[in-house]
Amino acid sequence: MSLVQVISALNLAASFLLLARMVASKLFRIYPLLTAFISVDAIFSVCMAATPIRSNFYSYLYMVGTTVGLLLSIGVVMEIFSGALAEHPALAKFGSRVVGYVLIAAGFIAAGTLQLDEGIPKGQSVILHRFFRAERTVDFGEVLFLVGIGLFLIWFPVRVKKNIAYVLGGFGVYYMARSAGLLVINLLPPGYQRAVDNSMLGISFLCILAMAWLLRAELGQPVQVVRRDSAAAEHLTSQLREFNSAVARLGRRHI
Amino acid sequence: MTIQVVAVALAAAVFIAAGLAALAWKMSGRVEASGHGEASAEPGTFRAERYRPMERLLLAEEFESLAAQPGFTREIGEQWLRGRRKIFRVYLGQLKRDFHRLHASARLAVAESGEESAELVGVLIRQQIVFSVAMTRVELRFAWSALGFRPMDIRPILQLIDSMRMDLERFAPQSA
Numbered sequence: 001m002s003l004v005q006v007i008s009a010l011n012l013a014a015s016f017l018l019l020a021r022m023v024a025s026k027l028f029r030i031y032p033l034l035t036a037f038i039s040v041d042a043i044f045s046v047c048m049a050a051t052p053i054r055s056n057f058y059s060y061l062y063m064v065g066t067t068v069g070l071l072l073s074i075g076v077v078m079e080i081f082s083g084a085l086a087e088h089p090a091l092a093k094f095g096s097r098v099v100g101y102v103l104i105a106a107g108f109i110a111a112g113t114l115q116l117d118e119g120i121p122k123g124q125s126v127i128l129h130r131f132f133r134a135e136r137t138v139d140f141g142e143v144l145f146l147v148g149i150g151l152f153l154i155w156f157p158v159r160v161k162k163n164i165a166y167v168l169g170g171f172g173v174y175y176m177a178r179s180a181g182l183l184v185i186n187l188l189p190p191g192y193q194r195a196v197d198n199s200m201l202g203i204s205f206l207c208i209l210a211m212a213w214l215l216r217a218e219l220g221q222p223v224q225v226v227r228r229d230s231a232a233a234e235h236l237t238s239q240l241r242e243f244n245s246a247v248a249r250l251g252r253r254h255i
Numbered sequence: 256m257t258i259q260v261v262a263v264a265l266a267a268a269v270f271i272a273a274g275l276a277a278l279a280w281k282m283s284g285r286v287e288a289s290g291h292g293e294a295s296a297e298p299g300t301f302r303a304e305r306y307r308p309m310e311r312l313l314l315a316e317e318f319e320s321l322a323a324q325p326g327f328t329r330e331i332g333e334q335w336l337r338g339r340r341k342i343f344r345v346y347l348g349q350l351k352r353d354f355h356r357l358h359a360s361a362r363l364a365v366a367e368s369g370e371e372s373a374e375l376v377g378v379l380i381r382q383q384i385v386f387s388v389a390m391t392r393v394e395l396r397f398a399w400s401a402l403g404f405r406p407m408d409i410r411p412i413l414q415l416i417d418s419m420r421m422d423l424e425r426f427a428p429q430s431a
Binding site for chain 1: 257260261264265267268271272274275276278279280281282283359362363365366367368369370371372373374375376377383
């Protein structure tokens with residue numbers, strides 16, 4: 001049994017462990033798209049394990065599985081986004097207004113990296129090269145979006161469920177590793193592909209295992225948020241007015 | 256060239272992945288915290304009197320008045336300016352801290368309020384960006400002025416604070 005087969009088997013085992021955890025703790029009801037994503041990934045992994053690695057069918061299977069996975073992953077990212085802001089109506093409403101723009105911006109930035117692997121290394125399949133290129137760009141766009149969500153949540157201080165934080169971290173690291181790995185595959189000669197594949201699979205295994213270990217049913221309960229009345233905002237306004245008048249007096253001619 | 260691109264890409268990937276893991280770690284720790292880190296919906300009392308001395312610290316008239324005194328020398332003037340600038344910087348730091356404290360309180364109040372406060376989110380983001388830019392400009396001008404090249408103008412920061420006040424006044428009644 002080769003190293004890649006061992007790591008693939010470990011990935012599959014971790015995926016089933018995570019699925020079992022999600023079903024047992026009823027998290028699949030809260031995160032249906034994440035559950036679907038892991039299920040689809042596991043199903044395609046099983047199919048690919050039963051297919052000769054050097055066959056055309058294996059490549060097609062990879063491309064179909066990855067495309068379905070990518071579409072689901074966009075849904076998972078949106079699931080993380082809406083889950084994180086579920087307890088904060090003002091932020092959720094603002095988020096729903098700007099999410100399209102943020103996705104477009106993330107897509108543009110990610111597309112800016114397309115030129116990095118324009119050239120096709122000798123011996124690499126043209127179709128696979130282009131597919132990897134498209135896949136890693138979408139992956140990177142998703143990572144940028146997740147970074148944006150994370151920074152936004154930390155900046156406000158927003159209370160989120162621990163599960164949301166773990167899924168954001170696990171999913172983000174997983175896709176960052178994939179994006180970087182596929183770029184490296186597209187840049188280096190085919191001889192390096194196996195080592196890069198093993199690295200990507202290793203990181204994927206760690207991410208799935210971490211999520212399987214960390215996700216807990218009880219932590220999926222809604223976060224208790226203390227609602228504020230207008231008095232807090234009014235107090236702040238008066239404080240900021242004071243602040244302004246203090247600074248306004250500095251608006252004279254200084255040395 | 257390819258190796259350099261690979262090295263930079265891998266370094267960037269490690270950096271972003273570590274950042275994401277740190278973000279997730281920080282977010283997961285926030286849930287069990289008793290409050291929201293350093294922010295609080297009760298911003299405490301802001302006392303304008305604290306900044307009153309700043310108004311006169313670097314006024315050109317003050318310096319001109321000193322320079323008109325008999326026995327005034329360039330050394331005395333430079334020493335006077337150095338001392339005043341040092342105190343001004345302390346006040347400026349305190350002013351920044353007060354802005355961040357008030358702004359954090361405003362963010363918390365908005366985060367914990369209803370849909371009607373959604374517009375305030377954009378206002379707060381804009382305030383933070385403009386404040387950071389204006390403060391950087393003030394810091395640069397302060398450093399420039401300390402080298403004795405030109406007088407310092409802190410009007411941009413005043414305009415910012417004024418617009419911040421107007422924004423919050425406009426939206427605060429809706430944030431109930």
